[in-house]
C-alpha cells in the first residue's frame with residue numbers, strides 16, 4: 242500500500258467466505274444448538290422449516306429432501322412419471338431436469354426458450370406437447386420467472402402435470418404469486434450459492450396437493466407408509482438434516498431482502514449498459530420478466546472478447562451453461578419435435594458476471610463500469 246494507489250482486487254463470481262453462512266453468529270449458534278440436541282434427522286427444526294417454507298411460498302405443503310435434483314426426481318415420480326413417460330423441459334438450464342427425468346427412465350423432449358429472458362414460454366411449450374407428454378418442467382432460469390400460470394392452464398386440459406423448478410427463483414413473484422405456486426408442484430435447491438443456500442446440500446418439494454405431498458413424504462423415506470412398512474417400491478433415502486433446516490429457517494426470514502439486493506445489483510448493470518447506448522451487450526436477467534436475479538447474465542455476439550475484457554478488469558465470469566442438454570455427449574439423443582434456435586444461439590452468447598448480496602457498492606460500480614466500457 243505505502244502511499245501508492247491500491248491495486249483493485251479481483252471480484253469473484255461468488256465468495257461464500259463473505260456470506261452469512263460463514264460470518265453470522267446466528268448460523269453458528271443454530272448449528273451448535275442442533276448438535277447439542279442430539280436430534281439430527283427429521284426433528285423439530287425440519288418440521289418447523291417445512292411449515293415456514295410452505296407459508297412463504299403460499300402453498301399447503303413443503304417436504305424437505307436432500308437436494309434440488311432429488312426434489313425434481315421425487316416431484317416427477319409423485320405426478321406419475323415413470324419409465325417411458327415423456328417429460329418436456331428446456332435444454333439450456335444446466336441439465337438438472339433432464340438428469341432427474343432420465344433417472345426415472347423417462348424420455349425428454351426439449352422446448353425452445355424466449356430470446357430475451359431465456360425461459361420457456363406457453364408458445365414454445367405448446368409447440369412440443371404430444372399425446373405422450375406426462376409432465377412439463379418449467380425452470381425459472383437465472384431467477385427469471387416464466388409464465389408458468391399460462392403454461393399450467395394449457396397443460397391442465399390435457400392431463401399434463403407442471404413442475405416448477407424454483408432452484409434459482411425462490412421468492413420470485415409474478416402477478417402477485419410466488420414462483421412455485423402456479424404449477425402442480427414446485428422444487429427447490431438450497432445449494433450454498435442459491436438465493437437461499439445452506440451450508441451443505443438440501444432441497445424441497447412444495448405443493449398444494451395433499452396427494453402429491455403424501456407420495457413425496459413416502460418416497461423420500463424408503464417408500465414407507467409407517468416406520469419399516471414399505472408401501473411404495475420406488476422409495477429412496479432423501480432427507481434434509483436438522484442442521485441445514487435450522488440454518489434455512491434463519492435464511493428464509495431474510496431471503497426477500499437478499500433478493501432485493503440482487504435485483505438492485507442487476508438494475509445497476511442494466512442502467513450502465515443502457516447509458517452506453519451500444520446494443521452489443523444486453524441483459525438477460527430481468528429482460529421482460531420479473532426476476533430474483535440468481536445469476537446476472539448478459540449476452541453478446543462477441544462473448545469471448547467481452548469475457549477477456551472483463552477478466553482484464555478483474556471481474557470473474559462464467560457461462561451458464563456452455564453445453565445444452567441435447568448436445569451433451571453422454572446423454573441419449575432426445576426426440577426432436579421442434580428446432581431450438583434461441584437455445585442454440587444463446588449458448589454461444591451468454592455470460593454470467595458476479596451477483597451476490599455481499600458484493601460491495603464499489604465492486605458493483607466496478608463491474609458496471611467494466612460492462613459499459615466493453616459495450617462502448
Ligand SMILES: Cc1ncc(COP(=O)(O)O)c(C=O)c1O
Nearest residue numbers: 308309310337408409430431432
Ligand atoms: C435450475 C436448477 N435445478 C436444479 C438444480 C439442482 O439442485 P442441487 O444441486 O441441489 O441438486 C440446480 C442447481 O444446482 C439448478 O440450478
